[in-house]
Amino acid sequence: MNVSYAPVPLPDYRELPLETMRANADAFYAELRARHTVRDFSSRPVPRDVIETCILAAGTAPNGANHQPWHFAVIGDPTIKKKIRDAAEAEERAFYAGRAGEEWLAALAPLGTDENKPFLEEAPWLICIFGERKSRSADGVLRKNYYVPESVSIATGFLIAALHRAGLVMLTHTPNPMSFLNQICGRDPHDKPYILMVVGYPKDGATIPAHALEKRPLKDIATFL
Numbered sequence: 575m576n577v578s579y580a581p582v583p584l585p586d587y588r589e590l591p592l593e594t595m596r597a598n599a600d601a602f603y604a605e606l607r608a609r610h611t612v613r614d615f616s617s618r619p620v621p622r623d624v625i626e627t628c629i630l631a632a633g634t635a636p637n638g639a640n641h642q643p644w645h646f647a648v649i650g651d652p653t654i655k656k657k658i659r660d661a662a663e664a665e666e667r668a669f670y671a672g673r674a675g676e677e678w679l680a681a682l683a684p685l686g687t688d689e690n691k692p693f694l695e696e697a698p699w700l701i702c703i704f705g706e707r708k709s710r711s712a713d714g715v716l717r718k719n720y721y722v723p724e725s726v727s728i729a730t731g732f733l734i735a736a737l738h739r740a741g742l743v744m745l746t747h748t749p750n751p752m753s754f755l756n757q758i759c760g761r762d763p764h765d766k767p768y769i770l771m772v773v774g775y776p777k778d779g780a781t782i783p784a785h786a787l788e789k790r791p792l793k794d795i796a797t798f799l
Contacts, residue, residue, distance in 0.1 A: 606735065607789075612743040613687075614780035615697035615772060622650070624740050625699055625773065632733035638721030643709060644729050647702040647759040652695070654758060659694035661754040662747070662770070666691060669750065684785035693745060697774040702755050703730055704765040726768050737773055743780075745772040 590598065629646050637643060649655055666689035670679065694700065705726040710716050719725075730746075737744050752767040761767075 628736035635729035637725035643719035
């Protein structure tokens with residue numbers, strides 16, 4: 575497909591007064607500071623339309639050549655969630671039995687994680703985020719995609735922010751390897767599963783590791799030149 579360059583006026587942008595700009599930045603930072611990775615999920619249902627809207631928000635993320643090289647496989651079926659849990663825990667058992675190495679396991683120790691992943695069945699939704707090395711354009715032409723890891727990573731960040739704004743909690747789960755997800759989700763073998771996101775409400779009495787509250791200060795994560 576050969577689409578010629580056709581510029582249009584910038585839509586939607588509106589400049590804000592400096593005071594509003596600062597207030598909005600402060601409010602957004604405060605909102606995201608209140609987001610926490612959760613492993614204790616309630617089985618309370620979450621309406622599908624909420625998930626759909628959050629995925630639409632993720633789909634607005636910047637990406638290579640505007641090919642939008644992502645696919646969100648959304649799983650709510652208990653039978654499929656059980657298959658995913660069984661396959662993920664098989665990989666996790668090998669991981670914690672030594673495949674990870676001592677240094678990696680030591681880094682995970684303050685988070686209190688292990689090979690048991692009940693949240694994969696307990697949470698109402700799992701979202702498997704795939705990167706597509708190739709995808710079809712609007713007219714059906716198969717084309718190569720560019721900057722796939724970067725594009726998928728940005729879209730995942732948008733999705734996390736959207737889910738948090740909607741009042742949900744999530745966990746970015748990454749069993750390694752994750753190729754079993756291609757078969758379970760019916761995706762092309764060339765698609766790469768990046769993250770299995772667990773989404774729902776927190777269980778009553780949910781906890782998080784104290785270590786997770788430690789965030790590096792601005793001076794350690796940014797340099798202004």
